[in-house]
Amino acid sequence: MAARPGGHNLAVMNGPKEKVLTLDTMNACVKRVEYAVRGPIVLRALELEQELRQGVKKPFTEVIRANIGDAHAMGQKPITFLRQVLALCVHPDLLNSPDFPEDAKRRAESILQACGGHSLGAYSNSSGIQPIREHVAQYIQRRDGGIPADPNNIFLSTGASDAIVTVLKLLVAGEGRCRTGVLIPIPQYPLYSAALAELNAVQVDYYLDEDRAWALDVAELRRALCQARGHCRPRALCIINPGNPTGQVQTRECIEAVIRFAFEEQLFLMADEVYQDNVYAEGSQFHSFKKVLMEMGPPYSTQQELASFHSISKGYMGECGLRGGYVEVVNMDPAVQQQMQKMMSVRLCPPLPGQAVLDMVVSPPEPSDPSFTQFQAEKQAVLADLAAKAKLTEKVFNAVPGIRCNPVQGAMYSFPRIELPPRAIQRAKELGLAPDMFFCLRLLEETGICVVPGSGFGQREGTYHFRMTILPAAEKLRPLLEKLSQFHAKFTREYS
Template sequence: MAKALDYESLNENVKKTAYAVRGELYLRASELQKEGKKIIFTNVGNPHALGQKPLTFPRQVVALCQAPFLLDDPNVGLLFPADAIARAKHYLQLTSGGLGAYSDSRGIPGVRKEVAEFIERRDGYPTDPELIFLTDGASKGVMQMLNAIIRNENDGILVPVPQYPLYSAAITLYGGSLVPYYLEEEANWSLDFNNIRQSIASARSKGITVRAMVIINPGNPTGQCLSEANIRELLRFCFLENLVLLADEVYQQNIYQDERPFISARKILFDMGPPLNKEVQLVSFHTVSKGYWGECGQRGGYFEMTNLSPKTVDEIYKVASISLSPNVPGQIFMGLMVNPPKPGDISYFKFEQESKAIMESLRKRAHIMTDGFNSCRNVVCNFTEGAMYSFPQIRLPARAIEAAKSAGKAPDVLYCLKLLEATGISTVPGSGFGQKEGVFHLRTTILPAEEDMPAIMESFKKFNDAFMEEYEDYRGYSRM
């Protein structure tokens, strides 16, 4: 008889769950790295792993919070500026027992207040710290929310395609149904409501109750910024269709053009006034892992809830309390992110200098990468307006598709594996995020160091163009 932890008898939802960002390509890349090959990991948005330096001020503050005995040391001023010392004291006072004590399961009240103030400054509308929960990174918050919403396989969640596979993975794990809607690649990955209405109708015809809709803005893996008009239409749609809006806004600081700034779904919702602002249920997610912070390993995040009843908030609180509290250092990072040094503070200039350098470099890298992809044979790519990714379409020749078929692999997986073997560039095939039938992509982050970028794009171009040369039928007879 199979034992409970034998593969055969595991929870089927666990087995069905797929998570491509650390899937076949990542595992092969790890193997090659063990064998001594130099790998450029562009599969995960993990800036520090690719050499981005942490911002100094927040690290000083958290280091002092970890070692509060330094605050009494007469030499502390030799290593730490006075505003970092003051800020560490501030956060230690907000905890009840320092970083080693569990906080309230929703996070430290004083930090949630700082988040609320940040949201009010950003949107022009106040919020309540009681509606903000701190989490171990944004992913954990998304999982908590999906777990609360999904009752069974007849509950559907609208998810963009392409999507960040956290959503498909969590929906499978919790036994719900993913209802895909395609983003319009030709219209810069915007939302197309005719298409979304068709998705909903098709799901309903199968007996699925569509309960929530996910947007990722700026987009992952697609890099677009949604326009204000598009988000207005989205909110009207959620209102009419009675959908909770899950707004993944973790890349809100990562904007690389001026024409389409980030505007939060919440601000637009409140701008629209009644009845929408009283009716549409909205949960927005944020993190310290992205922006110019890139503090992925610290696992700090929050979600903010709009138009949820106190009884629901209590239920979310109860479930959060099972694992006691999010990690406290990550909470302090969140406090620092929403409340950075201000003009006049000793550390302000350095902090601004560091963050601007990171943002300007990311902006340059977004351009180098998009231009690089667009210079390649059979590759087209929308400009990375925001987030940290480039998602070029690779127009694979028919013979490459056949070759993949014989190898028992998806065509874009074959392409990405060959790219990895040839160049060490570790990407994620588009099929891991979803794409239209017969259309192929890959996702890469824009995070390799700026100075390495030209060589990486050259190496990519060399591989790609040779690949196309090999598989394209230049005599044209297998073109259909």
């Protein structure tokens, strides 16, 4: 559909006008974007929910959305203290109410004190409310065993996604063989592939080792890098730890090796650490890239560029809907950091309710505070529940022939590998679907269980997976896992 020549008054007489904006004339980069977590399978799930509401008969009574790490949607209750303080901030008349603990009131007052006109309705500085940036810095310092963090290196954001895209945007440059390449894990969280497609950067895949519980291997990083250098200019390396969708937690040694590699190969490091509170496996521990980097000493600690991302959407709080997060940058060129600040200012500021909740997350009640006991109890209950569900998921899946599931050491997902019979693969091809997409669609239609095919995250050729959250309530999770396993068996029989 070529553009019409000239564009003159004839248009009115010429019958139906062509649209200005069509698939053929729109931004080609946007067209290439894919985002499986909310892709076709989720759209179909929405339709099914509507059909159920309209009374259409289905072999199930509800759609279970195990496609996305959305804790509250799966029934997890908000942490009381967070919501008390947020309610006080939103409606300060409540500061006179006897129904709120004193520390919640003090906290709300101090947050409002830092807001323009003492209102969450005012814009904040584009990099976030200053005292909250300071609290984030103190949190990082405590987390990292006393290694200092500078509030000026911390930028609050609209969830972690926003900050990740901002940093990627800074990195994109060049044309043709000089285009920026960015190394991302496969399987990956598809925000990365989507953002790189939109920014017209080159996605450079490095594969995690499924046989070693999705470990990251520097030799594989090197292979990916060398291969990429033939057709682009790799400039950044993204790490997701704990892994999404893969659930592995990286060892300190691994992180050191990655940092050394990034340093030697001149790569900007991006550490997606939004699941830092979600570590379940015995022997696993979260090590922040910042801490390891600093402990390695010069030249790493003084020169290696790093951006580390965190969020209020995951952890024990699961406040996805409030869209809060932050990025800490380390060793970033000050002039570039100014450019980043400028970029953020165009969008004015991150939402203030998300900023307020981030403040509480990084600076929770202290032992002497009235809310301490309840806060800790609620937090531990959520994390213990998740740990139990991580274990249960692994166990149930691994008892099923044709399903193999690595331990869910951290994060919120299992990413089991499934065997699919050749006739199913054949049938999928006929339908123009990835084989695991075909499996997941059939699963959804027959059981109401909504999970995301591995092809949406990337996987080794000829292997098939799906991502399922471990978030469904404990009493629902076991039947769900069993239903899914039974479906796999039935599907396998059907196509064998």
